[in-house]
Amino acid sequence: MAYRPSQKFRKTLLGSGAVLVLAALNAPAAVSFAEAKYHAYKIAQPGYKRAFGSWAPVDVPAPYSVNAIHAALLHTGKVLLIAGSGNSQKNFDAGTFQTVLWDPVKNTFKNIPTPEDFFCAGHTQLPDGRLLVAGGTARYEVLNGEVKKAGGGMRVKNESPDKAVTLKKGTVFRSPSGVEYVSKVDVTVPRAKREFEISYFKSGQMKPWRTKVTAAEARVFVEARKEGPEALTTEAAQYEIVGLKGEEADNVYGLAQKLTTEKQDFQGIRSAYEFDPKAEKYIPVAPMKDARWYPTLVTLADGKVLAVSGLNDVGDVVPGDNEIYDPATRTWSKGPFRYFPTYPSLFLVQGGKLLYSGSNAGYGPAEKGREPGLWDLRKNSFTKLGGLTDPDQLETSASLMLPPVQHQKVMVLGGGGVGESSKSTARTAIVDLSAENPVFTDGPALPQGTRYLSSVLLPDDTVFTTGGSEDYRGRSGSDILKAQFYDPRTNAFVEAAEPTVGRNYHSEALLLPDGRVATFGSDPLFDDKDNTRLGTFEQRIEVFTPPYLHRAGADRPVLGEGSAELDQNGRATFKTKDAGRIAKARLMRPSAVTHTTDVEQRSVALGLTKSTDGMTVTVDVPQDRTLVPPGWYMLFVTDTNGIPSEAHWIRVE
Template sequence: MKPRPRPTLARRLASGLVALAVLGVVAVVNRPMVAAGSEAFHEFSINRQSYKERYGHWARLPVPPEFRVNAIHAALLNTGKVLIIAGSGNNREAFQAGTFRTILFDPATDTFTDVPTPTDVFCAGHTFLPNGNLLIAGGTKSYEVLETDIKHAAGVLKIKNESPDHGPRFFPKGTRVTSPTGYVYLTRADVTVPAATKMQHGRQWMVHAGQAEVWVDAELAGNAPIVRRPAQYRVADLSGDVYGLADKITREKQEYGGDKTSYEFDPRTERYVRVGDLVKHRWYPTLTELPGGNVLAVSGLDEFGRILPGDNEKYDPATRRWTAAPELKRVFPTYPSLHLMADGRLFYSGSNSGYGSDTVGRTPGIWNVRTNRFSDVAGLRQPQMTETSSSVLLAPAQKQKVMILGGGEVGESPVSTARTDVIDLTQNRPRYRPGPDLPAPARYLSTVLLPDDSVLTTGGSSGYRGGAYQGRARSDLFNAQLYRPTTNRFERLADSTVGRNYHSEAILLPDGRVITMGSDPLYDRTGRNPGTFEQRVEVFSPPYLFRGARPALTSGPASISRGGKAFFGTPSPRRIVGARLMRPSAVTHVTDVDQRSVAASVAAAPGGVTLTVPSGRGLVPSGWYMVFLVDDRGVPSAGRWVKVR
């Protein structure tokens, strides 16, 4: 008996359409079938080859239950694996239990592994170092306490030691502190107060008191121990040289407190390596690499939840130590987006993630980190709408154009914007110019550079943390779009199926796909009950992955010098029209200062192409990059790792 011939693609499509038509007829009689028919037609439509060639395709990544975490941070390592950091994951119970999580995902094998996580790196800062390690600094020392949960008045007490002769003074947790009116407060932690120091000024000797700060809580519950004015306090019944000062002791909300631990995550050993502590505790800081390879840490909340008043610091990878940088004093809101310019200056786009003054430090501008001069830039429309906005250094990086997208008003405002603006930093007097509007107002929008110079924008919500917006209980955005700098417009892509707002990430993978994860909605879909962290992971395949065979990248060096040339093997060299060096992402709170795409010139050669890497540390910071070759159809190869020296 002969085997039955397989039906042709045309016949299979026709059969599918007939089946869908039958479903539609049945649905008229049996209304519950409507949803099934609609879903079936949707699945049929989005899986057609022609649809995927134009709009791309989304697919859920199956994550085993034991590896589902609250993705707060994500970074692509030079091993090709994705580092997913939760820390305590914005979960107070996990924080109190000391349960901190980090997961490694390998896209090549779709496997996950658990990584021991020593402290709560939730809401730390991070950036890649020239050696490929991920520097992670700061995190969470204490969780916020809402006003309704505070039963005992509390405040920050500054303990002064004016004696230079008796050494440091140690006070254990629970030390009694007494106000002028007789109320007693207890220290929340151990604290050591340095001895005073003697300094000679001309012919006079002066004593400078040693000091340290600590939380104190009223022994008596209620409002009676509240003190709203600066006052002096007696510490441990001591008098004279040791005393306490506090601006206020109240039952006001206590913000998250920053940590000062710092690590380098080593992609080879897949372990956190403890390095020197930060000078200042930092929660929500930005870390950005400087042209020489050092790292600058800016902004953040200190251990008492106060915005740091411009106290920035530097990390030296050679010594693995942090040092204060008083010469670079500058105030920013938390998680400011800083983009390294070709000339070594930093551009602050105005994007940030919230905490800080509603006026000071929010104006975008160019920061000369050699002189500490900051030059404001003009032209940004709706400048009050930069909180939870996104910004990206457009490709190729040589053009020095930065785009800001969406954002909202300061605080928990439900108001957001569809505005995008673009600035050309090569101009003598750079200023923002209007860009195309997003399809809808958006906060928390993920922006990912693709190897064809386009920008994928996905996720986000119109309301605060996905909450109510213009009468809708939930405001997550499922649309995705592609921005092309050459046309200065957005192109519609396939809709995602998972909402992404606060605490979400998107990262380009070496194979050209984009992985998306996270989301921390304030409410559930009804808008009435508390939300739960989104642990589903979705992967987007851009349209270029469905347009026929991709150019092969068969060989290449492990490293290359900045300004140098290197040969990369490919079987069809004359079809290669471009090459990109793409720096991997390290993203949190839609802040990604690492991502950049640098154009490398291409010359065809027998069996491959010769790439010339641009010179200039500001344009091509030292470190690991993915090399993508792009053919004459705009289709990129898979990425190949190379270290730029």
């Protein structure tokens, strides 16, 4: 008789089989869970932190969560996080603009009233410690296929030499065929220029002979009142301004070349403000002549600021009309003419020239203004610098002046193709401007092709790099959760602890006065690898503690009492019990960073003298303001083990 298992045995066998099947099915998840647990254990170990550093999230209360488009360290030690409308059409339409002030020591937050949309403005540090913010958003882009009403740039002419004319938002321009278009912002047209040609009469008396009037001009974006093909035009025409009468109607009119339903790009504003770190508020100053969205602002040796590039008030790249801001008068004047794509990385170098690394953050044709070079502002001449590998992949690359600034070396890291290209490069390159014929040479490669890489100078003369993505805006789940240190002395990368938050477009990183690095923002196109869920702006803040702080524990060199300003010889003296162990001193300029572009940060090597009793140190700051532009700096001293002090703020005039 054949053996037959009992019912109880069959149930037991089936149950065991089910467990085995479930275990097999869940094996990958179990392994992944175990790996995650082990990884969390590993990175929490003191030895790991001493070797690679560590990351920690910042607790941000909900009312202060912000789409950090811009980040700037103020000389109060607080960090200004500017969103404006935060890349949200809804916020823009509602006029909801945000700025948050973060105190990293107390971990407190404060909402700052934000008067205009500073989304994608430019900003830079001023000599007195204020932050200049210029430009921003007048209009969000409308993509091809979504433009319902014809629109475009209208040139407004004023032939009256007697007065300027201001046309308010909503002014109606009427074509010869009767089609009406409405202006989207206020526009002021200066009065016309009157010139006299003179002649001498026989009496010898000088009298006017003939008057020449040259019409003044301003631009404004207009949109058709109604949808429909009758509003489309590609022919130049003169437009009547509805509501003007008599002589004013004759003198003031519009001219347009084409009004279409093609894609309409973002448009900039002219507004400029200074943020006062002590009063903690924005103060309006004179507006720029040109509207700018995505401009670069760079501080010059005399403390003035050059504003370069950006999209103007009709959505075109500013064709090369650059402007200079004078903090003493709070007014703008004409700067040297030169074209750059938007957010170009420009660095003040020894002698007063600007180095354009080729790094930029977007708009502009692929074949124009993208080659790196040295720009002599006085002569307005540009000398191109060759030798760069992957020169077609400089958009969204990182650039910085390697420490210390006296070595005059600039590094370019990563980058990608123009526009929404999926190209990215692992290339790094370095140019030594002290060479007789400077050219770029390849540096060590990044672990993989990387766009939007954040790169931060540290007080131990290394560079910390983190984040980025391999594809455009993190597309296809391509955020890179890696970090590394670059050491200029060895010309090599060393692994650092991995961040837990991905950072791509609209992300920032900056050095804090305590020697840590704070990271903000990220604006992915999609939230999943399959690109099916629209992206969510990353509002978490994560802070990296470098290995030198884990090695130090509580035993960091300490700078005691000392001056916040330099004496007439450029020196400052500080009390310290650690004079014997202090090896070097660095001035670190505070960051003003957006779109991973930071042309402010620089590290300056200082002379260092110790008193005979070993109780004070004196630092000696270079007098060359092309090396040390005027402003507030963090003074760090480091010991023989590369462990830095906390920063002491000092002002260079």
